[in-house]
Amino acid sequence: MISLLIISFGITLIYLSIAERMRTYNTLIAVQGALLFAITYAELKDIDVWHLVLILLETLIIKVIVLPYFISRLLIRKHGGGSIAMVVPGFVSLTVVSIIIFLSFLLSYLLHDDQIQVKYFTGAIAAIFTGLYLIIVHKQVFTHMMGYLTIENGIFLLSLAIGNEMPLIVNLAVLLDVFSSVLILGIFINRLEAFSSLDVDQLKDLKDS
């Protein structure tokens, strides 16, 4: 069951690499949140029930409801669903992310560590590097934010690998979500409208000479 969910998580990464519309990105991030919610339940169901309920609620509310809602409300509606300028052709991104997933699997498998659960590690490392790839190849603030949220989902997945013994770690990972949703979305995105097309090229006033 968990393997199936993590494979689905990997598929969302592939879709993210070729997405061309803000709405698609947002939906994929929400789907990742829902998958993480299911994985959390499957992996942590043996921990203290109140703790589990708290983590599940936090995951569901923040990753599946709050973040996608705010993104939709603050950005997508104001930019008419918004298409994303593809700096790198879709098939190149598709190839790169596929290679990232393959290498992540290879790395997890080759490490041969008893403590590494290959499936978690593969999903997490692939998500972290896919997020970094999105940030590097895109020039819009929106896609940078999506890249960051993908990294964060990867880290959340990694935290689940040891969450059974240390629910505090999962709580801290959730704290990372709260942090990003409150600050990045709640306060600054509506201010960033000042940069009309949300292009990072407009964020170049601060320089050395």
Added chain:
Amino acid sequence: MIEIFLVITIILAAGTAFVRNINISHIMVFGYFIFLAGLGVYMAEHVGETFSEYFLSDYMGLIFMAVLIVISFSSALHYITFAKKREVRPAEAALHNAGTIFFTGAMTGVLFAAHFGVLWAFVEATTIGASILIYHNRNHESLEATWKYLFVCSIGVAIAFAGILFLGLASQEKGSIDFTYAGFKAIAPTLYPGWLKACFLLVVTGFSVKMGLVPLFNVDIDAKDAAPSQVGASLSSVLMNAGFVAIYRFYEAFSGTSILPWMNTFLLITGVASLFFAAVYALRVRNIKRLFAYSSMEHAGLVIIAFACGGIGYFAAILHLIMHSLTKSSLFFQVSQMHRIYNTKLDEGIGSYLKINPIGGLVILLGFLSIIALPPSGLFISELMMVQALITNNLWWLAVIIIGLVLVIIYGLATRMLGILFINKPNGNIYEKGATVWESVIQLALILLVFYIGLLRPQVIVDTINLAIKTLPI
């Protein structure tokens, strides 16, 4: 006590954000600092004790707590003038003061945390506080700096979190996950070194944004430039110290393991790379605030290099951080006055400063002499110890390279500072005549303290630093 302090921090910060009377808002900040000082005294009286497994009082935390109190208090005093002269609206001042309280509370948490998870959470909290402060001017520049700072810090703390997760994976192997410093230090030598190395690499990379080191230094420079000067002072001093303490906690916990030489090499590379970038940028930058920011990066690099050398280098690193905090914050405070007079941050628009604002010019002159580590500055002592530590480690060739890079930065600073003080002619109007004397007096007092420590090396400071580093390998 510290738990109560943190709860009060959140309540007071939230309350201050809604106060629309500027004077009351300032009073709330100073009330908080009295409380902060009280906490400092309490922690000093209970040194060596842990509080509910998540917090502890040790000499390392206490040293930087003392610096935090002095700098934060000075910064809040300077903000009163800043708010008055700039005619800051009550709502903006309220948010700034709330941010100050939250930021200071978060840094206190970093200093006294006893648990890696809690430490990480407080480092993350400093980002929230700092972002509020950087955004103060609400213009295009501050928005850009805040966005970049927030975004890169978020990635930085996420990377550091991945490092902490590796700690979990490493200790899971032994069947116990104890993230307290003491608990982890006890089992660290039995853990797989590969995980520890991965953790340290990620933590230093992630927290480099707080200390202003390579690789995530860029946003830190932008933040110090776009934020009000007193905020730049805090970012360059107390936040840098907090970043150092965060890295130190991991270093100390791993110092009893076989990865110690590897950690030292890694820190050495990070420090030299930081110094190199600081030297390159210091030569071309024309903006005084950015110049000071790169100078902070230089000193962060020096601190990490000294620390990586071990032995006397540990002492030098801590002393250097204290001295640098006092000097650099004074210089940043003075930039605020300079900006009011010339309405520019670029060196070509600023001139004859010693003549136009003699006491402010004196601050810049003495601050410059202190920051380049000219005797009797306390920074001279610490830098001398650093060179000694490098030579003791048979790294004389590296000492030569480092001295060369420092000389390049001194050249960059000297051409700008001496130009501002004596050579340049003011390139435009003088916007404010008759500077606020008490501001400069505070700055002078901080710099003279650095000279006093450099000349007399008070035993209490020497003893406290020695107690702070006694758990490290010789």
